[in-house]
Amino acid sequence: MSDEKLEGGTGAPAVSFEQVSKNYGAVRAVRELTLHIPRGRAIAFLGPNGAGKSTSLEMLLGLRKVGSGRIEVFGKSPRQAMVAGHVGAMLQSGGLPQDVTVREVLELMSRLHPRPLAVDEVLRRANIADLADRKADKLSGGQTQRVRFAIAIAGDSDLIVLDEPTTGMDVENRQIFWTAMKAEAARGKTILFATHYLEEADQIADQVIVINKGRLLANGTSADIKAMAGFQRVSFRLPGISREALIDLPAAVTIDVVGDRVQIQTSDSDKTFYALIDQGLRPMDLEITALGLEQAFVAITERDNGDDDGKAEALTMEDAR
Numbered sequence: 001m002s003d004e005k006l007e008g009g010t011g012a013p014a015v016s017f018e019q020v021s022k023n024y025g026a027v028r029a030v031r032e033l034t035l036h037i038p039r040g041r042a043i044a045f046l047g048p049n050g051a052g053k054s055t056s057l058e059m060l061l062g063l064r065k066v067g068s069g070r071i072e073v074f075g076k077s078p079r080q081a082m083v084a085g086h087v088g089a090m091l092q093s094g095g096l097p098q099d100v101t102v103r104e105v106l107e108l109m110s111r112l113h114p115r116p117l118a119v120d121e122v123l124r125r126a127n128i129a130d131l132a133d134r135k136a137d138k139l140s141g142g143q144t145q146r147v148r149f150a151i152a153i154a155g156d157s158d159l160i161v162l163d164e165p166t167t168g169m170d171v172e173n174r175q176i177f178w179t180a181m182k183a184e185a186a187r188g189k190t191i192l193f194a195t196h197y198l199e200e201a202d203q204i205a206d207q208v209i210v211i212n213k214g215r216l217l218a219n220g221t222s223a224d225i226k227a228m229a230g231f232q233r234v235s236f237r238l239p240g241i242s243r244e245a246l247i248d249l250p251a252a253v254t255i256d257v258v259g260d261r262v263q264i265q266t267s268d269s270d271k272t273f274y275a276l277i278d279q280g281l282r283p284m285d286l287e288i289t290a291l292g293l294e295q296a297f298v299a300i301t302e303r304d305n306g307d308d309d310g311k312a313e314a315l316t317m318e319d320a321r
């Protein structure tokens with residue numbers, strides 16, 4: 001069987017996880033994770049520290065054994081997909097070799113791939129032509145990250161996996177990096193990236209996957225995730241109010257009362273606001289703000305952490321619509 005093409009069947013998703021679990025002793029790092037990632041999209045993989053992102057990505061790359069369940073990459077096992085050159089990766093840690101230039105590093109790495117890009121093309125795509133003749137071990141943290149991204153794309157792979165690629169980059173390096181990454185996505189590559197920079201995920205990702213405590217919490221567009229969390233925050237002052245008096249407000253997702261300050265996350269701020277008025281209440285210093293992805297992420301993970309029956313119900317795109 002030739003590995004030149006994606007024989008997993010043209011319909012096979014880029015990545016599928018079926019009921020995947022992984023324990024480290026007593027730590028349940030990944031729990032019954034089922035995911036399907038279509039081809040040609042940029043997907044943000046989000047979760048708080050310790051949620052199981054790196055473990056999932058390492059299993060997907062064939063670097064860590066799957067505990068139970070099944071992972072397929074273009075219809076193949078992770079290892080087969082790796083060997084066939086379908087996957088390029090940039091992991092969280094990993095330095096660059098000493099005493100060689102960036103160009104030499106890329107030449108070396110290209111030899112590991114069955115169908116590498118020309119090194120000049122990699123330098124161009126990763127926007128690091130200016131670093132080509134610099135010694136690889138003498139670069140700044142942000143420059144090192146950009147060279148590591150170049151290594152990830154050097155094989156012209158169909159799937160590019162990036163684990164917190166912009167850690168340590170300043171704003172300028174991050175912008176250069178995301179421009180290069182978006183260009184790869186525009187070439188039809190599937191890009192799966194874990195990040196803690198949620199604003200960037202919001203701008204760049206076609207699809208957002210959120211995991212918490214090793215389980216799938218949400219899977220949809222950025223707008224879907226915001227809708228799941230409650231789209232807006234209504235905040236006002238109302239002296240003497242109790243949380244109990246507000247508990248039946250329509251569309252309210254969470255209600256917090258601290259002193260005379262009330263904060264409500266709502267999926268429909270008009271409905272919530274008019275219900276307040278209908279109850280004869282007169283809120284003061286009213287503010288209505290849209291939730292960003294970061295606030296939505298915090299809201300859904302906090303809600304899940306407060307869910308003490310231990311069972312998370314994954315929210316999907318269908319739920320949000």
Ligand SMILES: Nc1ncnc2c1ncn2[C@@H]1O[C@H](COP(=O)(O)OP(=O)(O)OP(=O)(O)O)[C@@H](O)[C@H]1O
Pocket residue numbers: 024027028029047048049050051052053054055056
């Ligand atoms: N090699 C290991 N041995 C034991 N426990 C581990 C190991 N690697 C990870 N863990 C634990 O498994 C859980 C998931 O860790 P993982 O690194 O996959 O999470 P993460 O979402 O990538 O976190 P972060 O955002 O902090 O990088 C955590 O509780 C972590 O402490």
